[in-house]
Amino acid sequence: MRRSLLALLLALTGTAAPALAAIDLTDDQGVAVHLNKPAARIVSLAPHITELLYAAGAGDKVVGAVQYSDYPEAARQLPRVGGYTAIDMEKVAALKPDLVIAWKSGNRDAHLGKLRALGIPVFINEPRKIDDVAKSLTQIGRLAGTEAAADTAAQAFRKRHAALAARYSARPPVRVFYEAWNRPLMTVNGEHLISDVIRLCGGDNVFAKLPMLAPNVDVEAVLAASPEAIVASGMGEARPEWLDDWRSWTRLPAVARGNLFFIPPDRIQRHTPRILDGAEKLCGQLEEARARR
Numbered sequence: 001m002r003r004s005l006l007a008l009l010l011a012l013t014g015t016a017a018p019a020l021a022a023i024d025l026t027d028d029q030g031v032a033v034h035l036n037k038p039a040a041r042i043v044s045l046a047p048h049i050t051e052l053l054y055a056a057g058a059g060d061k062v063v064g065a066v067q068y069s070d071y072p073e074a075a076r077q078l079p080r081v082g083g084y085t086a087i088d089m090e091k092v093a094a095l096k097p098d099l100v101i102a103w104k105s106g107n108r109d110a111h112l113g114k115l116r117a118l119g120i121p122v123f124i125n126e127p128r129k130i131d132d133v134a135k136s137l138t139q140i141g142r143l144a145g146t147e148a149a150a151d152t153a154a155q156a157f158r159k160r161h162a163a164l165a166a167r168y169s170a171r172p173p174v175r176v177f178y179e180a181w182n183r184p185l186m187t188v189n190g191e192h193l194i195s196d197v198i199r200l201c202g203g204d205n206v207f208a209k210l211p212m213l214a215p216n217v218d219v220e221a222v223l224a225a226s227p228e229a230i231v232a233s234g235m236g237e238a239r240p241e242w243l244d245d246w247r248s249w250t251r252l253p254a255v256a257r258g259n260l261f262f263i264p265p266d267r268i269q270r271h272t273p274r275i276l277d278g279a280e281k282l283c284g285q286l287e288e289a290r291a292r293r
Contacts (some may be wrong), residue, residue, distance in 0.1 A: 028126040038145025039099035043092055046103035048086050049125055049272040050075050055273050056140040057149025064095045087111045088179040101125055108192040129196050134158050157273050177227035182242040184216045201283035202261035229259040229289045237264050257292040261285040
């Protein structure tokens, strides 16, 4: 009935329904991406991208995602297209997406090239600073036509970020070793988003000057750096047992003062609004380290 009335009204007035505007947006790799209209079928190639899509109000437009896309709860039900380093191209193509959002540091260039060869627009997401999370939200809002929800989420994120910065960023510095994994022993350099979280809390990443984004280091390098706090992530919500391996190095300031801390990886390793949950926890931990001097 409503469709018939609309058709009659258009016939009488000689007007047409407004066309959805085309979208031209430059991605985080500097590549221009064109969409004829907001994307209605989106495939996410990283867990953090899936989470960003929901946070930007575009969750109902996501038709597929990679493994470990587990937040929010609705994301667990999405069809899987492999892992972020092992994308199942046939599954992606079968979902008929009008947009794929990819992660430069995690996805393989060869996979992304094949998707583009199929005529599927690919938008690269690569946040490196905390405020880039807010930028990602607004970008996704434009791509998916959910600007209002995305802008609201971005504003709330920036407000919370600014409050944490005002409270902690000028506090006396604490030398921090961030242990992403133990075997091999992995950390992050100063260009990594996690290092920006450390700076937000008034911390000083002891391996900030290393050239690689996520370098391997050895125990001797950690001992030489003499961190005042060691922060580990691990694989899940449980504190990793290997964090306590440092207790044998009793002269290490982080050990001598009891500053062996843990933050669940989803709160600090994902480039999403929840990173401020991790930041708030880290800031509190570094306050503990200052109190133990």
